[in-house]
Amino acid sequence: MWTLALACAFFLCIHLMISGTSMKEQIIAKIGGVAYYILFSLFSIGGLVWMCIAFGIALGDPMNVVLWKSGPFLRIAGLFGNFFAFLLVIGGLTTPSPTNLLALHKLPDKSIYGIVRVSRHPVLAGIGVWALTHIVCNGNLAAWIFFSSMLALCALGANNIDRKRLALMGDVYESIKRRTSIIPFVSIIEGRTAFAPEELGVARMLMAVSLYSAVTVLHELLFTGRAI
Template sequence: MTGSIETLFVAAVTFVGAHFLLASQPVRAGVVQAIGERGFMIAYSAISGALFVWMLLAYGAAPYVDVWYPAPWTRHVVFTIMPFSVLLVVLGYLTPNPTALGGERAFEAPDPAPGIFRITRHPVMWGIGLWALSHLAANGDQASIVLFGGLAILAFGGMVAVDAKRARKMGAKWGPLAMTTSILPFMAILEGRTRFDWAGIGWRRVGIALAGFLLLLLGHPYFAGVSLVH
């Protein structure tokens, strides 16, 4: 069911809540015991995908109700932040991710935190969080506040939750990674706990991220209904 702010709110709360609930230790342990680790990952991805689609449909069908009128300069905020947001997401997905679902295998690598993970150990969540906050600044209607606010809560709250879960599950293996990486971008580098790793990033991944950003820019009127290129 879609067509109201209330439905969107329920969809957003369910989407965000399901991530924290399914990833919690008691629930995850019970599900893994019942259907195995691979079964849990498939179920987690399927549930998350279905809830995400529901939330997007509810957002598209929700009425437009202004809460505030964004200043014209907020449009420039989106254009400034989004290239970095896309870059973080692409680099996070194209590099073995020790903090992702099923990313435990990355801990067995000689360098469990290469490339983008020297900058932050949560690049995908930072990318999603920055995307949500920039769009929240540029959209002052109720539906956008619910959608992008929910995604921001999931992204930034998820970083803390993932760290706690990884520390509990990986034990002694988590310590070296936590000491040589940081949640806050560039903090570990500035503190001298690690060094920038351009070789682990590479021009190929940056090129893919740039292409992805251009596709989002050109495709925005088709999937979001708003043209960004005039």
């Protein structure tokens, strides 16, 4: 269990204490941008692999106490939650967004469009929903540590991106922030933007449905455990 906690702490630190601070610029100034991104990618992949291996081991650890048991209702709700997570991630990866890397060079023609109306950070929001769903439906200590770390990374990462974009784009990004939200649907519920389902795209939705169905069916084979 302690190995899992250490792996999660390492993964969070390299993203929030290095990538999310001025330390990143200091390292780039010393070793160059290409070397930094190669090393950061290697550390990130290594940290994630370490987390996954440690999580698998921690599931059989005597310290892995059961905090709560999820009944049929929670498991059914978890399936819907995971489906929504897939919609957010696939939509976010395939829709021009003011928060993705391409926006550092040029904002999309329509800065608030499609899935961005639901969340200004759709990919991080989707991973966050996935993590929260797994926390609720897997009420043991190992799952709580693993998925809470992912949820924290998404929440802190989204705020970190907002801070950087605001410093870079000023009032332009401030206007985008006022009309959108990090948490899905909050800006729509508050009336700061309108929901436009036709902008989501049929192809994106079909892709999300297909990938979700494949992962759900193959979940036990891929991750040695049933889906939720």
